[in-house]
Amino acid sequence: MSLDQNQKGVLRGILPAIVVMSAVLPLPLILDVAPWLEPDRSRSLLLTAVLLAAPMAICIASIARFRFFSPADIHGSGLTAGSDRIRILQSVLQNTLEQTVLAAIVQTAWILVASKQWLPVANLAAILFVAGRIFFATGYAKGAPARAFGFGLTFYPSVVLLFGASGVCLSGRLVRTSSAASSPMCLFSNRPFLCRHDSD
Numbered sequence: 001m002s003l004d005q006n007q008k009g010v011l012r013g014i015l016p017a018i019v020v021m022s023a024v025l026p027l028p029l030i031l032d033v034a035p036w037l038e039p040d041r042s043r044s045l046l047l048t049a050v051l052l053a054a055p056m057a058i059c060i061a062s063i064a065r066f067r068f069f070s071p072a073d074i075h076g077s078g079l080t081a082g083s084d085r086i087r088i089l090q091s092v093l094q095n096t097l098e099q100t101v102l103a104a105i106v107q108t109a110w111i112l113v114a115s116k117q118w119l120p121v122a123n124l125a126a127i128l129f130v131a132g133r134i135f136f137a138t139g140y141a142k143g144a145p146a147r148a149f150g151f152g153l154t155f156y157p158s159v160v161l162l163f164g165a166s167g168v169c170l171s172g173r174l175v176r177t178s179s180a181a182s183s184p185m186c187l188f189s190n191r192p193f194l195c196r197h198d199s200d
Contacts (some may be wrong), residue, residue, distance in 0.1 A: 009145025017132070017152025024128060025160060028120050041111060044119045048107050051126035052100050055133035059093040092137045095151075103129050103158045109165040121164075125157035 003011070066089060067073045073086045082090075107122040114121065136150030 006144050009143075010148040013145055013148025013150075014152040014156075017149050018156055020153060021128060021156050021160070024124050025121055025157060027124060028118055041116075041119065044123055045108065045111050048111065048122050048126045049104070051123070051130055052104050052107070055096050055130060055137075056093075056100055059089070059096050059137075063089045063093060088141050092140050095136065096133055099129070099133075099154045099158070102162075103154070106158050106161040106165060109169075110161045113165055113168045122161065125161055128153050128157050 063086065066086060067076070070083060070086065072080060072083050077086070077090065103125070107125055110122045110125075111119060132150045132153030132155075134150065135153060136147045139146030139148075139150055
């Protein structure tokens, strides 16, 4: 199966995004990133929420501002066909909404199950999310290849955290059912790097 130029362009955008993600998310293994991010569970959740909400707020504000100054769009998409520019802004908003829902769910799940050492992974994913939204929005009007890097930087960290949190939950369930010695406060007693403790 041969790929056309647009498909090749998308791949050229997505692959660097995966490389960037692969370099950023494992940083807690290599560096002590806790001093710059939030090692506390509740504050980590708050930081992630703020980072994820920011692109949504910017998208909504951009549409509102454009409508106000555009006679063709001021009445809203329900009453007018809309200009090309407003349709682009709406598409960016729709994609950002979808990505935000996914990212919020998986990053919250990660924060709930990860140890303090691994909490910054969710914050790093949220930072990648913001960067990805910027690249996606600025490249959207230029076509799929131009927005692929931003899409990848937004989407693939969510996929990694989804599988990571799911794996922890499934393995924790097995630990609880197979070992009577497992603490009810820690489902992951044989995985100390992912174990949540009372002191977290």
